[in-house]
Amino acid sequence: MTFATKPLHPDFGVAIDPGDTSGEWNEETALELKNAVEQSGVALLRNQDFDGDKLGKLAELMGEIWSPQSVTSTYGRIAGSKTFRLTNLDPEGKILPVTSKIISFNKANELWHTDATYVRPGSSVSLLYSIVVPPEAGETEFCDTRLAYDRLSDQDKTLAEGLIANHTLLQSRALSGFDDWTEDERSAFTRIARPLVHVHKPTGRKALCLASHIATFEGWNYLATQDFVERLTYLATQSGSVYKHRWQAGDLLLWDNRCTMHRARPYDPSYARDMCSVRLVDENDVV
Numbered sequence: 001m002t003f004a005t006k007p008l009h010p011d012f013g014v015a016i017d018p019g020d021t022s023g024e025w026n027e028e029t030a031l032e033l034k035n036a037v038e039q040s041g042v043a044l045l046r047n048q049d050f051d052g053d054k055l056g057k058l059a060e061l062m063g064e065i066w067s068p069q070s071v072t073s074t075y076g077r078i079a080g081s082k083t084f085r086l087t088n089l090d091p092e093g094k095i096l097p098v099t100s101k102i103i104s105f106n107k108a109n110e111l112w113h114t115d116a117t118y119v120r121p122g123s124s125v126s127l128l129y130s131i132v133v134p135p136e137a138g139e140t141e142f143c144d145t146r147l148a149y150d151r152l153s154d155q156d157k158t159l160a161e162g163l164i165a166n167h168t169l170l171q172s173r174a175l176s177g178f179d180d181w182t183e184d185e186r187s188a189f190t191r192i193a194r195p196l197v198h199v200h201k202p203t204g205r206k207a208l209c210l211a212s213h214i215a216t217f218e219g220w221n222y223l224a225t226q227d228f229v230e231r232l233t234y235l236a237t238q239s240g241s242v243y244k245h246r247w248q249a250g251d252l253l254l255w256d257n258r259c260t261m262h263r264a265r266p267y268d269p270s271y272a273r274d275m276c277s278v279r280l281v282d283e284n285d286v287v
């Protein structure tokens with residue numbers, strides 16, 4: 001079957017009407033959905049009815065679930081589950097204070113980033129489902145890093161090609177002011193080297209692998225690296241290049257981490273925001 005689709009943004013992203021497949025996913029329809037994400041970068045399905053288990057089952061139809069045995073996976077991870085909970089609610093359903101560790105940790109999601117570039121294997125596709133959303137703000141913004149590469153000047157393309165970036169979660173958390181690591185956590189992080197320009201395998205197009213997790217480029221000092229990362233991020237995310245997703249409860253949003261970058265936007269922390277997420281492994285992410 002073929003889904004009915006509408007563009008989310010003139011340049012990328014697609015809204016999908018799954019018709020009567022809703023809640024009855026099989027391998028064929030799940031792979032069609034994955035293909036739509038890979039081609040378009042971002043896909044939205046509204047008015048869905050998922051919970052963590054159902055979201056995990058849909059993801060398993062698309063591929064292997066990303067589940068690294070690293071300390072980072074303990075933040076927001078539900079015991080015994082491969083899904084994450086991105087929430088400001090405690091187990092009793094009360095809103096957590098903004099000073100709590102998990103809220104402070106997740107503050108870095110408001111920086112432009114790509115999921116899971118700080119571990120290997122990384123993630124090909126992320127799925128995020130909204131259970132409860134604030135009445136306003138708290139959007140998620142996306143840009144397409146294939147287009148970002150295409151739009152670089154020849155000089156910047158030449159500069160970017162061949163650069164190897166070292167990614168670490170410590171960098172994005174440091175930028176957002178989070179430093180509440182245990183010594184075991186801090187020492188568990190190794191820097192993951194990734195080319196800044198890579199080929200997005202499903203479409204064969206070049207894309208930037210850009211994220212606030214980048215600490216340094218090999219052979220570059222910290223300040224020069226951060227200056228170039230900041231400039232590339234600025235160029236990639238100019239207003240006409242960004243899709244801003246305004247959440248409704250029941251939205252399922254999927255994105256391809258190999259060809260998009262995203263960030264969360266702030267919201268009034270006195271409102272509840274409760275989401276669940278699962279990621280697919282990038283099976284081609286081997287050294």
Ligand SMILES: [Fe+2]
Pocket residue numbers: 109113114115262
């Ligand atoms: Fe993210």
